Amino acid sequence: MEKRVFRGDRISELPVHIIHHILYSTDLDVKEAARICILSKRWYFCWTSRPNLIFDLVQGCKYMPLENYLKLVDQSLRSHVQQNLHLEQLSLTYRDHRQFDSLHVDTWIALAFKLNVRVLEIYASFLRSYSLPHVIYDAKNLTTLRLRNCKFEFDISTTHIRFDCLEDLYLHCVRISDAQLQRIIDRSPFIRNLSLVDCPGIDKLQVSGPVHLENLIVQLCKFDSVIVQAPNLQCFKYVEHHAVRPCKIDILDGYNTLRTLVLCGARITDQQFRDVFYKFPNISELDLTSCLQLKNIEIQSEKLKKFTLVRMESLEKVTIQAPNLLEFDFEDDLVLFSSMDPFSSMDPSSLERSQLNFLSLRTHFGSVDSRWYTNLHHFVQKFNYSKGLILAIFCRKVLSILFVPLIYAIIC
Template structure:
């Protein structure tokens, strides 16, 4: 080892002996980390993977046995390709046995449990007492975040509602019975999807806890949640609005989902009581134009508004002095959208090209993104409409286009060249996504060339981003075609340079690698 490098190592390691150990590979620096850092590392893994990591060393074994985050999921005990709903009795027996042994160890050693995720697909009466025992241990060990998904007839035990340390509760497909005793004094986040429940119990939870976030996922039953009266909501009735003495709520985030069933919006929200609400997200709900407009203007602290798959909306007006983020997704039947938001920083618009968009007091530096509907069909008419829409609004900074099936790229270049619509729209970024799967596999050099020719006729982006996978050649085809277009007679593309590459989601989502290229254009 060179003298300079050796001296540097000695300063870092503390002695020449440690340098020698590092050279021979006998020093395990990770195992020398304190327990709380090891716990932080292990908390990112599921419980079974944490168990496997325990064989690395005695230090890892000690950290594994006391990690405060427990994630129990049946899929980690299944053979690849098997259905979770049709798993065998042996698999279930091993799964429940693993949970029971783990919870018993935590009970005996009194290890703290900060977070627990319990996934149960099949239960019977014999297992109910076991699940109750696991929840009791979690409560006794100061549980803060508890999530349970249960595909069976299971009622949450009373002891859970006496957990003074509980801050986050997520429950799906379980029963929520009524209990007299309840001390959820620390509960800040509640997210539930329940088939059956006691209205009094649910109302009591929401009314008495210092909730900051509330998420409601509504089932397919028409009666579900219709009769609930919350302290900051007025229940809709046929004769009008049910009045009540409403108190100010600390709620800052509210999420409502009809889970694809387009359920009726059951409330009139009292905006005065929700003066602290900052985030509102509504999806799959038959909410009206007037209600959305009233919410946007009446919620004085609202900073983020998301409307997704709300098919009853046609003409909405958003007027807000506090709104910073506004997202519209899958707006199939929109006719007109008017936005008056002087503090708007981000705007995502996923609707039809023919929708009318009016902007009032929206800042020029707003990062506006347009995602046109029907991306699978790229025709001459659609391109002309898209270019016209971008020019008329003159507002969008980025455009997101999904790769269409090559057979649906129906563009007549002669018609485009003779269409007097002016120069291509100047765009900050063009994002090409879904560069994998069937559409990408069917790509050819001809279809890629036609696809890019059509887009570059419509717009000239400063940055081109490609979302693809390691195994797919779609991005390679696109890059090769771009190289051919440098100094091409069709497009004044001068050069292309790599700007950045984002592989942060490579481990969790191998199909998502985003590569950004900077394009330089000549004056047209």
């Protein structure tokens, strides 16, 4: 008997939740989605019932007509409400459109909360901050809140706030006061990740009480002080550029849980760094970038596995006793480095990966003092027994890059 071969649309036979996942993972724009929807009624149903509604006013490199954007978002949300569909994520992005009325966003957020949305993302126009509606403060099912160019306007003494399930809070260019942020943290008992990027309105950041907080990122916020009391903190990242005034950083808890410490542009002294590293003995990943007051770094740790040093202009000496160090990244100006060797006591024999980047602002390598080559060769010899090394030298004018992935024995 001959075997019958059926040539049909097997993809359309997949379960609805798998098709939803395909549609979500492929990051389709509106035109591509429209093409898919004409494949069959099933695909059309899957597209209109998808649990992840992501809308961007910019499609590719072009602005979608505002009227079309408003209609698309409004119809999609109202259709979900009418059919009582599950809504996992609502993401709204609208850039620099002067005719955009924020009342539309108020309505969409209210509709999303009727559907118990779990992930809410609002990326507002940089031309005008979006004032968050009061309905957002009673989002008892929300797990993730990502905001850009928004502002919190609520009275901490009268506004009822309830973030019973909130785990992730990301604020970028969001205006919020010290007291407002602390109130949100107090009303978010399960918050795990908190990220603040360029948030005006806060002078003294105090994060106190969140027992589940694991990751805290503070970037470009120009705070006077950062005081953290979180017993299960695992990662702390502080990034500041061209700080006008020093920021006092004090982590009062998490002594045994902190694993990752990133300090970029922090005005921290040698003694302050020693105190911090002594207080957190389980740090496994350390990143120091442009900490210009650091001159002598002393590290003694059996837990440290990754160490990064970038643009430490005042650095004179690095003393490292880390027998389990596996990764080392270093970046410096070629001329400055040629005048000294801050790693005279370093033992890199345990390293599995090293990357050394040197930048030359001179017009070409020939204009650099010839001592740079001698000192560089001496420095690279330290990695003779490490398993792998990437050496990169960047010259500005020629725009040439000497990029040599190697086992050191190849160039000895």
